[in-house]
Amino acid sequence: MMMMVAANCSLQADLPTTTELTDDQHCTSWRYNVDVNNLRSWWVVPNQCENIVENYMRGSSYRYDSAQAMQEAETYARTFMYSADYNSSTRYTWIFAIDDTCLSNLPYYSSHRFGAEPLNSTLYKTWIGQGKAPALQATLQLFNTLKEWDYTILLLSGRLESQREATIQNLIAVGYADWEALILRKNTEIHVDATSFKSKKRKYLEDNGYTIIGNVGDQWSDLTGQAVGDRVFKLPNPMYYVA
Amino acid sequence: MMMMVAANCSLQADLPTTTELTDDQHCTSWRYNVDVNNLRSWWVVPNQCENIVENYMRGSSYRYDSAQAMQEAETYARTFMYSADYNSSTRYTWIFAIDDTCLSNLPYYSSHRFGAEPLNSTLYKTWIGQGKAPALQATLQLFNTLKEWDYTILLLSGRLESQREATIQNLIAVGYADWEALILRKNTEIHVDATSFKSKKRKYLEDNGYTIIGNVGDQWSDLTGQAVGDRVFKLPNPMYYVA
Incomplete structure (x- = not known):
């Protein structure tokens, strides 16, 4: 068992240290790890990554990534409707976040500065x-398609009742x-993450007859925790983090 | 309430259709949505994305992304050790997948073809x-650091007992x-996802005294489900999908 095997390690040699990275390399990896x-729990976009976030958000990639994400959601919604699990008397529900999901900030x-300065x-x-x-x-298009298909749509947002x-x-x-x-968040819920x-x-919704099929958000805090739904769909948002 | 607000829609105008995308744009979005x-449940890398996957895996980005992911894990492990929650009599555990997490395929x-042909x-x-x-x-370095810090390390893999x-x-x-x-997977567990x-x-581990602090894998199937641990760390792997 202890016979040693000559392993080819060349493909993974020499880890870069942070100081050797260009801003572009560092920020591309920053984005992967954020995604x-x-x-x-990051508070601002790192200074050196402002440009990469700006280019992403202003350029076509942000729209392409979002469009493909929402196409995946549509495919899932369609597939589910034709599946053996589908029961027309059930209140099948999709949940949408609002900020940078339905509406763009x-x-x-x-x-x-695309999130590179603290939120005012x-x-x-x-x-x-x-x-x-x-x-x-891309979200609006999915929203309208789901309505045509008789899904129930709920909007769930950390915005305040006053808004x-x-x-x-x-x-x-x-x-x-x-919808x-x-x-929305009541005054008594302001300090809840x-x-x-x-x-x-x-x-609460699931306990009251809503069966959550899909859940669409730009933050992982929209898509993790309890009763997240059968499938979650993550839109990109490298501008801010909500815990 | 029904007063209409003039909304500036120009930033999100004109969704691209798939046919308008270059391979590079399509495959960059494919990678985002895979990540x-x-x-x-995709079976092969799309033909037109073979090059982008090859360039990513052979180039520096794969190593940078992985290194930053494992640095985040190390930061979390260090922070936890100095937190008020830390209790030296608890068996704090990190779980690692093997394929394309500890070992590179x-x-x-x-x-x-970097996953662009079906698995033989x-x-x-x-x-x-x-x-x-x-x-x-990057994984080996984290593994060794966690050992120095007296974390218990468990390897959990879909590989077979015969391997x-x-x-x-x-x-x-x-x-x-x-470790x-x-x-590993027993013969009786071959058909379990x-x-x-x-x-x-x-x-089972959690029920038997192991407190899972961190969980490292390249597949979401390593990092979702029950008892995933306090934090999960996702390494990139655009070459294949394990359900």
Whole structure:
């Protein structure tokens, strides 16, 4: 058993040290680790990564990645409808987050270094209150398709109850309509982390007759915890992290 | 409430259709969706993406991404040791997958179109049996650091019991040593999917005094299901998918 085997190690030789990396290499790896949730609880985009985040968000890749993610969700929704598990009397439900899922805060972050400066909560609240966020077109398209297919759609967001009117106006202005409910954070829930808040709401929904088939969000805190649904679909968002 | 708000939609205009994408754009988005587990149960790398996968795996990005992932894991392990939760009498455990986590199958896949051809299970078994896989250096470095810090290390793999000897020889030859146990698949477990198999083993471990702090793998089936541990760390692997 202890016979040694000559192993070819050349393909994995010489780990780079951080100082040897160019900003581009460092930030590409930063993005990979953010995307897959290896890197958590980061507060700002690293200074040297502002350009890579800006280029990604302004360029075509962000839209392509999102479009393909939502196409996967649509494929899953269609497949499920034709599966043996499908029972037309069940209230099959899809859950959507709002910020950078249904609505894009890119106009705001474009003026705030794409997340490379700490969030100014006063300015951000003003932006939300204006109700001027554009739709993410890939999400809107999925949303409309799911409605046609008679899925129940629930919006679940960490936005505050005080932002309800502005949120509804914004959603309607950019084309969203006919969701079943919009669940927001009450004043008593302000200090609950997003994963716990959203888990609790989803659990309540499941206990009350909603069967969650799909769950769409830009943060892992939308998609982890309890009652996440049969499948989760992660949109890219390298601009900020919500715990 | 029904006052309409003029929304600026220009940033999200005109979704691309698949046919408009270059291979590079399509495959970059394919990789994003594979990485975050939006795209599941794929059997081969799409033909047009073979080059992008080859370039990624042969180039520096694969090693940088892996190194940063394992650095995050090390940071978490260190932080935990100094946290108020730490209790020196507890058997704190890290779990590692083997294929493309501890050991690299890149030499095999280099001869098999980087996953763009269906797996030839006979040839693949021969490769495993030869015990010639190199170490992923970033993983080996984390493994050794965790041992120094007195974490218990368990190897949990979908490899078969019949591959135990070759696996142990290979691990030792490339520098792995002193793991607590190597858990492999029995003949009776061959048809269990990886998520269920690994969940069951982790649950058993937790029920028997092992507290899983970290869990390292290249497949989401290593890192989802039951008893996944406090934190999971996902290494990149765009070459194949294990359900």
